[in-house]
Amino acid sequence: MSLNLRPSSECTYDIVSLGEVMLRLDPGEGRVRTARSFRASEGGGEYNVARGLRRCFGKRGAIVTSLVHDEVGRLLEDLILTSGLDTQFIQWVESDGVGRAARNGLNFTERGFGVRGALGTSDRGHTAISQMKASEVDWDHLFGTLGVRWLHTGGIFAALSENSAEVAKAAMQAAKRHGTIVSYDLNYRPSLWKGIGGIEKAREVNRELAQYVDVMIGNEEDFTASLGFEVEGTDENLTNLQIDSFKAMINQVQAAYPNFQVIATTLRQVQTATVNDWGAIAWDRETGFAQATQRDGLEILDRVGGGDSFASGLIYGLMEFGDVSRAVEYGAAHGALAMTTPGDTSMASLQEVERLVAGGGARVQR
Helix, strand or coil: CCCCCCCHHHCCEEEEEECCCEEEEECCCCCHHHCCCCEEEEECHHHHHHHHHHHCCCCCEEEEEEEEECHHHHHHHHHHHHHCCECCCEEEEECCCCCCCCECCEEEEECCECCECCEEEEECCCECHHHCCHHHCCHHHHHHHHHEEEEEEEHHHHCCCHHHHHHHHHHHHHHHHCCCEEEEECCCCHHHHHHHCHHHHHHHHHHHHHCCCCEEEECHHHHHHHHCCCCCCCCCCCCCCCHHHHHHHHHHHHHHCCCCCEEEEEEEEEEECCEEEEEEEEEECCCEEEECCCEEEEECCCCCCHHHHHHHHHHHHHHHHCCHHHHHHHHHHHHHHHCCCCCCCCCCCHHHHHHHHCCCCCCCCC
16 A cells, blocks of 8 residues: 555554534434424534544544534534544634624534435534634644644535635645645535635635645545546436546546545445445555445435545555555445434444445344
């Protein structure tokens, strides 16, 4: 494998994620517009990856984020503590009582069912994390004195504000100075870029940050929207995904960014909200392409966070085995399992992931 990880013995953390943590409010089987009660949980594109590595795979982790010091912020802290991640790098912002200056993000999310797709309605303007500045964190203390083997961040965090892109850049630069591997999930969200320059701004920001990335992760839409690489032979609804087309695109990506050591993408075709064809491919600069077991007709309960769980499984495989073919199998299996339970974050165990990687099915375990 082409990645050179710092020894575990030299580092306090195996994984640190930089990103927003939101309060997810889930109406269960119903709709947000008619709900009278919600299930509360935490989630965030970058956070979900570190949480999965901690809870499912047992890696030492921390989250760098910012929250308003109010009761919602304390609820989010309580949920993060349950994840097992170190909370010492949460940047707390005093509340003004009404949220004029800063607030905590909310995400109302419907799971979807059958012909009704999943639907997210986020309420995340003027959040504390979007106003966070690079100078608020001592990056050299984190990556140098304490030591971190792997930093994960992504395009959701970078899209929150111009500040956020600068914070991501500062963190990634510090990580590179101290020999920390950097992964980045493009995670293109049109709604986040809509008011700040759209797809052109997304490409400008992501192309700038891409130069600091070792492991680039994304799906078909992400690579097209965020970096400008087209996947030939697909339509606008992505109903005819072809492996060879993705391999051709990845070859273009790795040629354009020689710093990328690993590139990985999930392959999802939506039959219905509750039945997806699910797979993944990855590329390593030394060993080339690897494809995960294809799971057509995969039944899912909640697709949100499936890609994040893929990323945490992939990172675990790269850390633990140094083998991209095993890593992509762990990523795809973890993502598949995570989508069988509600919420953004994984409830799977390492034993369940390994059973699925080995070809195990859904027979009852006694």
